[in-house]
Amino acid sequence: MKILLYNPDNGVTRNFMPHLWMFLLQSLTPSEHDVLLIDGNARPMNEQELVKFIVQEQVGLVGIGAMTRMIARAYRMADAIRAAGVPVVMGGPHVTEVPDEALGRDGGPRHADAVALGEADETWPKIVDDAARGELKEIYAPLDENGKERKPSLQPYPEIAWHKMDLEQFDLIPTIMRPLLERHGSGWRSVHMIPIESGRGCPYGCEFCTVTGFFGDSIRFRTNESVVDELLRLKRQARENRGQVMVFFIDDNFAINIKRTKSLLRDIIAAGAQLPWTAQISANLLRDEELVDLIAASHGKWIFIGMESIDSVNLADVNKSFNKPAEYATVLNRLAQRGIYAITSFIFGLDNDTVGVAARTLKEIESWPPGLPIFGQLTPFPSTPLYQRLVKAGRLTRPKHWLDFAPFQMAHTPLKMTIAETHAELDKAWTNSYCPERNERAIDSIAEKPLDHRAMHLITRLIFRGIYFPQMNKRAWLKVIVANQRSIYKLVKEGLGKWHAARRDRKSADSCSIKMTKKAT
Numbered sequence: 141m142k143i144l145l146y147n148p149d150n151g152v153t154r155n156f157m158p159h160l161w162m163f164l165l166q167s168l169t170p171s172e173h174d175v176l177l178i179d180g181n182a183r184p185m186n187e188q189e190l191v192k193f194i195v196q197e198q199v200g201l202v203g204i205g206a207m208t209r210m211i212a213r214a215y216r217m218a219d220a221i222r223a224a225g226v227p228v229v230m231g232g233p234h235v236t237e238v239p240d241e242a243l244g245r246d247g248g249p250r251h252a253d254a255v256a257l258g259e260a261d262e263t264w265p266k267i268v269d270d271a272a273r274g275e276l277k278e279i280y281a282p283l284d285e286n287g288k289e290r291k292p293s294l295q296p297y298p299e300i301a302w303h304k305m306d307l308e309q310f311d312l313i314p315t316i317m318r319p320l321l322e323r324h325g326s327g328w329r330s331v332h333m334i335p336i337e338s339g340r341g342c343p344y345g346c347e348f349c350t351v352t353g354f355f356g357d358s359i360r361f362r363t364n365e366s367v368v369d370e371l372l373r374l375k376r377q378a379r380e381n382r383g384q385v386m387v388f389f390i391d392d393n394f395a396i397n398i399k400r401t402k403s404l405l406r407d408i409i410a411a412g413a414q415l416p417w418t419a420q421i422s423a424n425l426l427r428d429e430e431l432v433d434l435i436a437a438s439h440g441k442w443i444f445i446g447m448e449s450i451d452s453v454n455l456a457d458v459n460k461s462f463n464k465p466a467e468y469a470t471v472l473n474r475l476a477q478r479g480i481y482a483i484t485s486f487i488f489g490l491d492n493d494t495v496g497v498a499a500r501t502l503k504e505i506e507s508w509p510p511g512l513p514i515f516g517q518l519t520p521f522p523s524t525p526l527y528q529r530l531v532k533a534g535r536l537t538r539p540k541h542w543l544d545f546a547p548f549q550m551a552h553t554p555l556k557m558t559i560a561e562t563h564a565e566l567d568k569a570w571t572n573s574y575c576p577e578r579n580e581r582a583i584d585s586i587a588e589k590p591l592d593h594r595a596m597h598l599i600t601r602l603i604f605r606g607i608y609f610p611q612m613n614k615r616a617w618l619k620v621i622v623a624n625q626r627s628i629y630k631l632v633k634e635g636l637g638k639w640h641a642a643r644r645d646r647k648s649a650d651s652c653s654i655k656m657t658k659k660a661t
């Protein structure tokens with residue numbers, strides 16, 4: 141049987157990183173079946189195009205995975221595929237949270253023949269077998285003999301054969317630059333960001349987060365050896381392809397068990413398996429100096445920190461009091477001293493937020509080393525404690541916001557601001573954080589860092605701007621480049637100066653050695 145795994149596009153970003161679930165399920169598919177993958181972010185298709193592809197390829201089963209924000213699009217695609225007579229199974233966080241919706245048991249239309257609840261590592265081979273026999277059931281839940289939920293141990297962990305996968309669609313080098321780099325850019329023929337999980341689960345239970353509910357509070361880790369092997373394979377692959385590979389450890393809290401994280405990082409260093417990496421780590425765990433040293437030595441470059449708010453009352457409201465705003469600056473300086481920068485994530489529209497929250501937050505951010513701040517509105521995802529609380533209080537304005545998805549739009553009324561005011565604060569925060577003047581100040585503030593380091597920082601800032609300001613075509617990018625020409629010009633000028641100086645040095649060294657040779661003869 142041919143199986144298609146499909147991830148709908150999110151409408152915001154293109155092909156920055158493959159979705160791990162597709163590659164993981166592909167690795168777990170019984171070998172007698174063929175698996176095709178389409179990530180809508182890398183290969184956008186409308187309903188007709190997707191159905192045409194499925195019919196042409198004679199696909200017998202389609203698996204669709206989606207977060208809440210992409211679920212409406214996922215349903216539309218599923219409807220078109222089912223109308224063409226091909227069965228659809230859906231999985232991932234959203235259908236796990238509200239399975240009745242996908243199955244049409246809540247009074248709405250049905251979108252899926254079957255749903256896979258929770259972690260599907262163990263149920264997927266069974267789903268495939270049942271589908272191949274034409275005996276697909278409606279619900280697949282990972283249960284043990286006693287009907288209790290069973291979580292995969294991650295030991296052993298399947299080998300994801302990244303080297304055999306067609307990753308061209310995830311190359312971060314813009315298509316127009318590729319021929320040039322092919323000829324001249326040794327080691328930069330391609331750039332890929334690869335997702336790796338080293339463990340699953342987070343026990344913290346922040347009120348708005350689906351992770352504790354979905355992965356459970358029992359944390360599970362792969363063996364160090366299995367993670368190190370994957371890194372070594374990726375490193376080899378990068379060398380062979382004369383390209384760059386970066387890694388995103390997608391664990392929800394990569395240092396949740398500090399002892400284990402340190403031991404993993406030590407093993408990575410000992411095996412020479414370092415690749416530039418990014419991970420999510422909560423601020424409280426970055427108090428540990430030794431951990432931060434190991435992060436730097438193992439080539440950790442960017443750490444995503446869910447700061448959420450600079451107001452302790454807000455943090456207490458969402459069960460995140462382990463975040464201490466008073467120590468944010470210390471943590472960020474500790475990272476920056478080692479050349480590590482932070483993606484700092486904030487939520488607006490929390491219950492204690494008032495008008496001016498953007499200005500207050502921006503003032504704090506300005507006092508920190510430069511990083512990549514991102515801002516979102518508090519979003520009640522189904523099945524979270526936050527959702528239940530807001531339902532009870534009658535505060536949801538769009539109880540099924542996902543069926544009518546709109547980026548950066550609130551679905552409930554905050555306590556001390558209006559919805560419109562929250563939207564205005566978000567806009568202010570994004571505009572001020574990524575305006576050309578702020579970008580220039582950020583790069584100037586790390587003038588002592590190497591040029592390539594600063595250039596990468598600027599490029600990343602320009603990309604991150606696109607999370608809020610649509611930047612999906614060449615025209616939009618051109619405008620961004622023109623607006624930021626001062627920062628770009630400064631770096632290019634410095635780079636050219638260094639290149640000329642190096643050339644002059646080489647020439648004078650050559651003429652010196654010619655003179656010496658003549659003298660000697």
Ligand code: B12
Binds near residue numbers: 234256
């Ligand atoms: C990596 C990641 C991202 C990446 C996504 C890009 C990428 N290419 O991966 C980035 C950083 C861009 C991102 C952004 C966001 N993310 Co995110 N992200 C994650 C994260 C940390 C890991 C995802 C992952 O790969 N997990 C590992 C795989 C193996 O698990 P999985 O995807 O759940 O798949 C398993 C099962 O669900 C199931 N399964 C999944 N799909 C399917 C399909 C089929 C057919 C079947 C059978 C089974 C199945 O099988 C898999 C194996 O067990 C998760 C948290 C988490 N730990 O999962 C959050 C998470 C998915 N993100 C979340 C959110 C909210 C966001 C944002 C909206 C945050 C924000 N406020 O901006 C943005 C939106 C991005 C966008 N524009 O679409 C939420 C989603 C909640 C929800 N109900 O939708 C999560 C769960 C985290 C949370 N705090 O609650 N994210």
Ligand code: SF4
Binds near residue numbers: 344393
């Ligand atoms: S620390 Fe992060 S992953 Fe863990 S519950 Fe809180 S928001 Fe979710």
